[in-house]
Amino acid sequence: MILPRQFLQFALIGGAGFCVDTGVLYLLHEAGLSLYIARLFSFMAAASFTWLGNRHYTFNSGREGRRSISAEWLHYVLAMGAGGLCNYAVFATLIALYSGFRQHPWMAVAAGTAVGMSLNFVLARRVLDRPSH
Numbered sequence: 001m002i003l004p005r006q007f008l009q010f011a012l013i014g015g016a017g018f019c020v021d022t023g024v025l026y027l028l029h030e031a032g033l034s035l036y037i038a039r040l041f042s043f044m045a046a047a048s049f050t051w052l053g054n055r056h057y058t059f060n061s062g063r064e065g066r067r068s069i070s071a072e073w074l075h076y077v078l079a080m081g082a083g084g085l086c087n088y089a090v091f092a093t094l095i096a097l098y099s100g101f102r103q104h105p106w107m108a109v110a111a112g113t114a115v116g117m118s119l120n121f122v123l124a125r126r127v128l129d130r131p132s133h
Helices: 002-030 035-058 069-097 099-103 105-128
Strands: none
Touching: 002 035, 002 105, 035 069, 035 105, 069 099, 069 105, 099 105
């Protein structure tokens, strides 16, 4: 069955995206941005990374006649926005309420990512895995 394989690939690419998200977050925070602002940028970097990975590996089916690559990226990032809002809400809440998460923000990124992953899989599947017209 294709769905379990797709979910596993989506999760593996998401794991790599988590590393991108966390790495960019730490770099920007070290450069002086607050964790909250840095996370907005790190999420966009991770969403772009996962779009590319999922586009080529997870949902690589019949792209002929589809929207342009820039339109597809924008559609994907907007679709990931729902999961991203849940992800960011969990992250921001944990950072605001618990000093341990402020000291180790990767844990708040992980918690937010876990919350948003299933929703994002469903949304990504709708954006990237539709039959071509």
